Amino acid sequence: MNDKITSVILSGVGGQGVLLAARILSEAALRAGMDVKSSEVHGMSQRGGSVLAQVRFGPRVFSSLTPAGTGDFLVALEELEALRYRGMIRNKGGIIVLRHRIFPSPVTSGNAVYPEGALDLLRDEGYAVSAVEMDEIVKLGNIRFANIFLLGVLAARLEIKDEIWKDVVTAAVPEKFQEKNRIAFEKGMEK
């Protein structure tokens, strides 16, 4: 019965808007008539820590946590955070990752090395990797739109109607950001 459930893992670094993206996705799935459960961990998220959210939807969802290795998509706003959580999705699962590196404190202080070739590794492991270049985000005027852009990339791979997406993406942010968000989302969908 669980094969009807779609599980999306969203990861990034505190302040990147992972939780907002998860909430928009949850709302879209709810409007599409599905049962939805999402899980997020905050508390430390604003202090540059790793942030993880999970959204699961389908006819009936029990656990808000995804069993290891069964997620369908990983949406990562940072390369290291894509590597960290890749084990949560299934073989050949889809990874949408922003080509962006935010050095964690062990790296900035010189006690660890930021891994090279993260995307190649993900591809070698058989995941369906969609990489988003930072340039594509910068063109939108602010790197803060990265979360919405990547959500657009994800939306193109899900069966939720465009009108629903349009509504929930608009409703999720204050009016002055709505137009920019809509554009970011559409650019992501076109990708």
Next chain:
Amino acid sequence: MSDIQKTILLSGNEAVARGAWEAGVLLGTGYPGTPSSEILENLKDYPGLRAQGCVNEKVSLEVAAGASWAGARVLVTMKHVGLNVAADPLFTLAYTGVKGGLVLVVADDPGLHSSQNEQDSRHYARAAKLPMLEPSDSREALEMVKLGFSISEEFDIPVLLRLTTRVSHSRTVVIPGERKESAIPLAYSKDPKKQVMIPAYGRMRHRSLEERLDRLALYAEDTPLNRVEEGSGESGIITAGISYQYCKEVAPDAAYLKLGMVYPLPKQTIEDFCLKNKDTIIVEELDSFLESEIKAQAMTVTGKRPEYRLGELNPDRVRDILEGRPESPAVPSEITMRPPVMCAGCPHRGVFAVLKKMKLFVTGDIGCYTLGTLPPLSALDTCLCMGAGVSMSEGFRTVLPEDSRNKVVAVIGDSTFIHSGITSLIDVAYNGNGGVVIILDNSTTAMTGRQDHPATGKNLSGEITNRVNLEEICRGAGVRRVKVINPYDLAGMESYLNQSLGLSEPTVIIARAPCIFLTRGEERHPYRVIADVCVACERCLKTGCPALIRLPDGKVEIEEELCTGCGVCEQVCLVEAIVGGGKQ
């Protein structure tokens, strides 16, 4: 389709707030603490009630008790360790009972996402002899809060509602309802045998409590909170809370006894369920609470292996429990950790840089500044509970010989000081032999999401109210040496510490500068590094500022986007390689 339109997605915390509003709550009280903080923040936005952050959890429960005895329905919220603070009124409130319904929400944190322990608050239900409800998702949370108020009034008893991090912070579908006002008139009544717990009346109320618990045990047999779900296999599962959802995920076809009321337990229902199954497995997070209760009624059931008492459960661990497997050994991740850090520009950083430089022993407390224990700062040496930094420093100083005694310094945040540091400071002045207490005053409760508190002069709704003057509180406690210092002035801090450490009278240093989140958006003057001057000594990196990037050659670069221009790195640099900050 019409049903779908009526549903909304709420977190467990939002659902509790919604349920309390629908139940006609007039007052919500509590003290912020992850994962419970968002309950009151959401409740305050509903009409027809007042929600307030109180000084601490004990005060929250006592204010709530008064309002309840005046007839109002009251919600009280706190995290698990907060219930320890509120335990004193709680145990006797079980004796006295309530008038308006009183539901106390306690949010446990299995896995210690943001806590100092992972205590299982279900033990409080048994110890204080109180009914406890435990929802497994937001929909149940909303319904159980409402039912909790009815149970509270019907049985004349406070009701505990236990959440866990995953219930508090998961969003699931709920069906919102309308608010129904309580019919209980608001008035005080003189009823000493119920409201004045002198020994003679306390004895009577203890007897009454046992009778109320007996009636609740009967109620537990009939309530829809506890339900049996038929299954197709030979095994049955008894579970509660979030564990129920994990079980259903991995064993959807098993028979279930799903307990929504985890104390007192429905013994007959449990016996009937166990006797029907070839094997009955108990699945519960943290302690083996249900297991020991059920085994005590002489039922043969299978519990979990001891390793599963540690940490959060999840579908994978639950599958292992159901199949009787030992926990698979944790594989250390090869991925570089990304620990939380003090923000760039955090006013605590400079203080810790000084304390570290002076090689002091720092008794710490609960808040963002607890992160000062992590490398590279590594400058905070104890963390026990709210307020303990101050009182533990007194204990250290009382028994240590003089040379090491004068190396002990306490740090405590402003909100934590208000919560339970004031009593500690009074004791330092009363029983202690001097010592320095540093109040890290960033004018907010930063760790839990920047709530106001009595020393900010604003209440939960952001309205201006009385502001506690920290200097006067300290002087009133008996401390004559009270000094406000700019925490970004490292030399000033070091100099005053040197003057104060050896004194036989206590000193309070109020290191005062706002949390950077309170001044975000204001003009910044970032620093930069002159690469030719930098000698790659890494002194600045030892402050642990996330805006400092170590380059491959050991020299440092400052990330302009992050730098607030606080100047701590400039002050620790010996070669004047760091410039800017609006000075040039």
